[in-house]
Amino acid sequence: MRRTKRSTAIASAFVALAMIAAACGGDDEAAPAPEPTPAPAPAPEEPGDPIAIGALHPLTGGLAQDGIAMDEAAQMAVDDINAAGGIKSLAGTELTLISADSQGSPDVGATEAQRMIDEGVVAIIGAYQSAVSINVAALAERSGVPFVIDVTVADAVITDESRYTFRIQPNATDNGVFGVQALVEMAELAGVEISTVAHLYDQSGFGTSIHDALAAEAEVLGIEIVEKITYNPFDVSDLTTELARVEASGADALINTGYYGDGVLVARGLNEVRPDNLKVVFGVASGAFDVDEFPSDVDGAGEYFFNSNYHYDATSARVQDIRARYEERFGKPMRTAGVLAYQAIEVIAQGLESAGSADRDALRDGISGVVIDDPLVATSGPIQFDESGENINARPIVMQVLDGNIRQVYPVNFKEADFVFGQVPWRD
């Protein structure tokens, strides 16, 4: 019996250990102890206790790569603002970041957001996945806590009634609409005819919401969607059959909306199936085609692929400086998701600056009035929020894989290189 007891204890301890590892794996940046928010006082002369901002991202699980990077970028933004003298209208009060792990789950995300609100954060940034952001937005509206979305495309996160939720990046509708528009405009500029399109996309809310917007706009522009194919990006291990369907459809262009692993499968599969009909491969909010590692991971199979996506502005000197410092500090390139997290912290800092108060309602009004003239992400103007909290100037831009590098190619004001239209890597 003793042995049984002992082995039970060992097993239980092991399981407990594993669970703990699951709960905090990857969250190696320990959050500083939260400080209670100081009561709002008009025009303080002494810096108050640090103001806490919550960062909620998937720090473990399949999306941890971007989640961790976003958390790091947010921390860097907080450090930069503190180093530059804190919030000046609050006599230099510093910021502090509380990190939380959504584990990629809407339920955990909501619980963690509630915990951070209870701990006194003035605002929350997050949450990367649509399902998580929808829960957090509902909570933010109910609790009166500003929620600045760094990455989440689903339209439904922001409604007409939203008061406390703000989004910097383009939503699904903007992504779908501008994606097709860019495809058509670029085809015209290049003199290549694109009249039929096949859309291969993620079956979850992310892909379908983009598909709906894209399909509606395609109809307006007279483009026919001759094949639509969905897949689950998290369990797919082969897309050859799907790509054979794209070939059978005879479409001029393939549009793909998905994540990284499936994007790699698309590129590799296309170079095996080699559809004769395709003139162009075009990502709309693809999580792969504009990632720096993508061209080498697929060994040239992604050359000439386009991606219309929200993206950091590679032509901005401020972005270049932040990305260089990030890479030095964390030893890896800073991706768009990270730049957006940085930007979200800046938006909150500016909101605090103009509110002159750490009161959540005052901050909400502050954020709704911010104008950021030198945004880090490519937009069609300064970051400014409309009534519902969407950034009125949010726009995707188009990148292309050229000579194994990701280059901004369209619109012209963000251009790093001239685009090559009508080419696919399996027909050189």
Place this chain on the structure above:
Amino acid sequence: MDNSPNVAAAGAADDPETVEITDSGASLMTDAERRERQIRRVVGVIVAVTVLSLNFEQIQLLTGPNRSVLIQATVTGILIGGVYGLVSMGLTLIYGVLHIINFAQGALMTVGMYSAFSLVSRFGFDPYATVVFTVAFLFVIGAIVQGLLLNRIMKESLEKQLLLTLGLSVFLENVLLLLFSPTPRAVQLPYARGSTSVFGITVEWPFQVFGAVASLPRTIAFFGAMALAGLLFLLLQRTSLGVRIRSVADNPRGAALVGIDVQRTYILVFGLGAACVGAAGALVLPFLSLEPTTGESFNVIAFVVVVLGGMGNVVGAILGGLIIGLTQQIGGIIFTGQSNLLGVFVVFVLVLFLRPNGLLGRAH
């Protein structure tokens, strides 16, 4: 025990009434049972026909102008099905002998993939040469897990074993996250686009079959999986080690009485089960991108395959793997706009309805 590769006859052995009831020995069935069986068959066929006719238009298209898509789905389904079979074989072997449902099978596969990846990227190994190492490495890991952890709770309740393997999978996944970060990795196969000459026949890759393509890495993965499955089958059927394993599966107490070290056999079996996914991991690495959660997607499929083929049946796992691969691919093109797992679960439910013990499973 007959010559069937079913290693999961234990349990039935305690009950002389049911031990003879295999699917071939249906003579012991009563009339009522036979009638019930027939009703099940009729209902099953009706359901299958109804489901398929819902999408008759799509089927017409696929047998007509879009035939190449159907052929591609068949080729892809068979190729990926072989890999599913190999992953499931490890799972079914462990279940058949140890009666443990190993939730860590997917995570062990990821460990295999990362060890293969490290050998390729650090030491410039050929991706397929790493199979030898991943098999050995995963065998050792599996043996350690069984020897140090699971052997201690073999007589405890099912939930404890289940929780332990579940915990192990979470643990392994997070260790990988810590060691390798979540950045997706990929290895390249420089010769994937060349040609191969075998016995004077030159094959250009990707290989063209009736308008469908079979890429070199997927073809190698399929044949590699089949070869390893064959080896495992021979090991179980033709060696004294196999006899030992099967007798432990059949009746652990009896096996112990004739001098077989049951605990050591358990260690060996868990090692073998883990080695299967070690091999599978190395074989799929050249065509999948790798993240700490990659193996998890194979977990769900493997469970379906194992139950479909018959819990504990090694040949059933291969058969189930091929069926699931084909169903996934062909179902995906018939039921468009759905997850391709829909077809899988339709077949799964149908098979369980018609043959509750799986295709090659025995009645308990």
